[in-house]
Amino acid sequence: MDPDFSRLDEYLDENGLDGYAFHDDDSNSNLYYVAGFGAPDPFFAVYTPEQTGVLVSSLEYGRASKEARADVVARHSDYDFQAKREEYGPQAAKYRMVAEFLDDLGCESVAVGDEFPVGTADGLREQGITVDPDPDNVVQDIRATKTEAEIEHVREAQRANEAAMARAEELIRGADREDGVLVREDGEPLTSEYVQQEIEIELLRHGCALDDTIVAGGPQAADAHERGSGPLPADDPVIVDIFPRNKDSKYHSDMTRTFVNGDPSDAHRERYEVTREAFEAALDAVEPGTTGEEVNQAVVDVFEAHGYPTIFTDPSAESGFIHSTGHGVGLDVHEMPSVSHGGEELQPGHVITIEPGLYEPGEGGVRIEDIVVVTEDGYENLTDYEISLT
Amino acid sequence: MDPDFSRLDEYLDENGLDGYAFHDDDSNSNLYYVAGFGAPDPFFAVYTPEQTGVLVSSLEYGRASKEARADVVARHSDYDFQAKREEYGPQAAKYRMVAEFLDDLGCESVAVGDEFPVGTADGLREQGITVDPDPDNVVQDIRATKTEAEIEHVREAQRANEAAMARAEELIRGADREDGVLVREDGEPLTSEYVQQEIEIELLRHGCALDDTIVAGGPQAADAHERGSGPLPADDPVIVDIFPRNKDSKYHSDMTRTFVNGDPSDAHRERYEVTREAFEAALDAVEPGTTGEEVNQAVVDVFEAHGYPTIFTDPSAESGFIHSTGHGVGLDVHEMPSVSHGGEELQPGHVITIEPGLYEPGEGGVRIEDIVVVTEDGYENLTDYEISLT
Structure with a gap:
């Protein structure tokens, strides 16, 4: 490079x-x-x-x-x-x-x-x-503007990310349910820590190190930076957010999925569907010349239309959409450009996340995150992983 | 705490x-x-x-x-x-x-x-x-002065470290030798990257994250900060330096061993024996009231007596003893007190490494490192791992 x-x-x-x-x-x-x-x-x-x-x-x-x-x-x-x-x-x-x-x-x-x-x-x-x-x-x-070689580094980290996410999904979806919590084959509760460990082992096997991994279910998922701990709940969303760093290249990737094993409440289902709509609206907005602020606004508009609070309309909001739509990714897992209030004009070669989410203290949260590169005429999604709650 | x-x-x-x-x-x-x-x-x-x-x-x-x-x-x-x-x-x-x-x-x-x-x-x-x-x-x-709770955190990280070191030793000592390199059971060369990965998986299983891990053999071991890459050599020292961080407590440990699978040269054997003598001399010097500089000098004296150059006598030395004797360990893997030129007076509760080594560009290097806590009347060695080259 x-x-x-x-x-x-x-x-x-x-x-x-x-x-x-x-x-x-x-x-x-x-x-x-x-x-x-x-x-x-x-x-x-x-x-x-x-x-x-x-x-x-x-x-x-x-x-x-x-x-x-x-x-x-x-x-x-x-x-x-x-x-x-x-x-x-x-x-x-x-x-x-x-x-x-x-x-x-x-x-x-x-x-x-x-x-x-x-x-x-x-x-x-x-x-x-x-x-x-x-x-x-x-x-x-x-x-912020990546060369082809840098984009390839992010792609490589994202392939590892997908392998690790598949391992997490297999553990969560494959678990039994007993007394409201997920249970492993050996009868032990499936914990956040166990899933994190299995994710991180998979990342190591793919040449990646890790900063930290979020596996947060139930009320813990209401705090977007909570890593998660203890037995994972049945019937409630579990947020899995993985941001590995390739050890050789030092470039990161970043992806989030939300999984439910069981039957989620109507409120959880609605938050997921609205988040997905906001996610698609943000992706539709990504192209050179659009600002990160405009992409963020596309998300805010969807949430507002459905009656959810956001910190962009009420800075002290503690429920609803309480973080930015996204951020640049490269040598740092959070870098420029900002996909938020004040976000810069997007340019070809910018690698950004799109990660809307909805959170309700005491109940939980959902988030969906892909990583994309801005191209001459729109964007290329670097993520290859299904989006499905249940 | x-x-x-x-x-x-x-x-x-x-x-x-x-x-x-x-x-x-x-x-x-x-x-x-x-x-x-x-x-x-x-x-x-x-x-x-x-x-x-x-x-x-x-x-x-x-x-x-x-x-x-x-x-x-x-x-x-x-x-x-x-x-x-x-x-x-x-x-x-x-x-x-x-x-x-x-x-x-x-x-x-x-x-x-x-x-x-x-x-x-x-x-x-x-x-x-x-x-x-x-x-x-x-x-x-x-x-720099740790409470009992903090020392316990270091102990816990050190137990993980010993498990990971045992895994590395098992891989290195258990390998076959073919055409001058170490070979795994499946016939593939045993590489630095493979041993690093297995170390890091073991650390994850013990609740530790990792900053990086050094597994450097042959000429690569002559550079004390080289991580190591590629097939590991037979008959040559392999330096394994592991410094995990416990994920919960965020406290580190730090340990180095040097292993040879095969028959090392007389020069390698001598460097190891002299390093071990310097290591023991440093430990003998550790007690409250002694300075980090004096502990470092104990190492320098041994190396000088055996005719090895050090950066403390010749600041531009590129072979011999080319780093400090040790450093404090805690929330950071390198912190105060310094066990080097200018190092402070040691006090009860200081957790420090003792890690002399000898290096020869083009040939390789050896290093031995334990982690100890200064006590009221000397020190307690927090390390429980055999010291043996072959």
Whole structure:
């Protein structure tokens, strides 16, 4: 993958800045995207239109030299870090070292993401470097538009996702029902934790790691971020939301299905049908030039027409539609563009989720989520998994 | 677990600050430790000696109200975020909202960790809030001393670790040797990826998630952070380094063993024996009042006595002992105290690794790692796993 950094060059030029800097570990996807390298402990990197440099500890030097998309790979010892540390203490020594590294790369002023550590920012400012937080988050914005290779990475993660979802569906639909809960063949209750574990084992077998997995049934499903625990209920919706990360590519996918084993109440059935209608309305709206806000509005319109509250009409709503319609997916499981209030214009190569849901505290919830890529004339659905409640 | 925040109160008092603030997601263990709550998207929290407050989106409000160790749980809609967003744009709206929330908690000045996002720091400063990075990292320092409950969490993660290590050892020692590589029963080469997968499945079955797992053999083992890939070599050391996180408690453990299937060279054997001697010397040095630096020096002394280079005597060394002796382990797999150059005084309740190793580019490496807790009169080794190369 060879990212197109011309927008980054323009940003630096427009703002009169020499480079774009990072100081973070491999949880920072902007850094990974720009430097082509990650490490478990924080390291420093700077992009300039002429060259990219990374500054790492001895421990990471060999790997950085091999892996980083960088013209300059330096290590702490190149800047006499230990001597500086004796003289100035560990923090000030670090800022002095980084300032010297920036000087060697001809950088007197850098843009940084909002998330850049304030300790390093203030430390570099004391060394005379201009550090200018970038409110536009230009690197995230560049990352939002995926290359063909990146889309293929998401596809691969989504195939693993479908295998894991099939395993979850098999466990839930195949369970017996006893005293209102689902029961495994061996007579033990089927729990959220058991289904999560089986999902995650399936993901591992498909080369994926996991952040977390949601298997939430009954009243637990009313909280959209609740992971779920304990025996799963019969006759009630169980939300299964899986968002694996491929270990090699580091790209994610994201999909949700809602399953009932048994006979759901009319209220649950209606919430599912209306959610499905909102889901289809959102997909119909996806095309280049439409904004994420408009796609979200298509969902809100359906829910409102059926009398369900939403946080977009009543920000303090605790039932109904209480989250956004979707989000970008890539190196992060939540990234730009936003498919919500304020969401940007969609462009070909944007990979987004469409995931409306309805929730009722004390009762439960339903959600349906596919992942799609915006194309020149609409979208391609990257998801291949049936949508069915019972 | 009820952390002791008296040191935090002292820090704020000494520095004349009203509170200690966080703006991050659940990857920030300091935030999780103080607020008792994590979320996948960034949220704001502030600790004051009188009360702790968290400010979350509607989506997280229910869970935060239940889970957070907070006296005040507010949500964006309490501060008219949507109206502010229309008026000021998303970033400025966020800073205004947080400034109002701080005002409601009586905070005009806050300490923040070095890693606090500079965008938020600068935004709050524009709103008249003093934001003062804390070079002492007082929350990490408080976290370094574990309660009995926390030590029990590490023990539990370590039991999972031992089960996973046993699975890895069984696969490696039980493999056949063919043309210089290890071979599974089905005739396929035994790869790093296969052993990693089996380790991670075992961890999942024991309630643990994983960050990553190192199974690196032959020349790959010369790079201490290389994960390893491809067929594993016969007759050469394979480093297996496992650092699981218990999903419920979120606490980690960390252990490394090095295995050879076959007949290692004399150079490999010697590196292993000397590493073992350094390992024992380090353990002998662990007791309250000794510094992490002194424990590290015990390792350096053994390696120097046997003629191996170290980065502590030659900072640019690429062979020999090229990383630190150890690190604290808890909510983060790498945390304070440091067992390295500059490492702090050890205190009862510190949980640290002891993990010397020797590496030779082009040939390979060996490492031995246990995890121990410092006690009133020495240490207790939390690791129960045999140490044996062949």
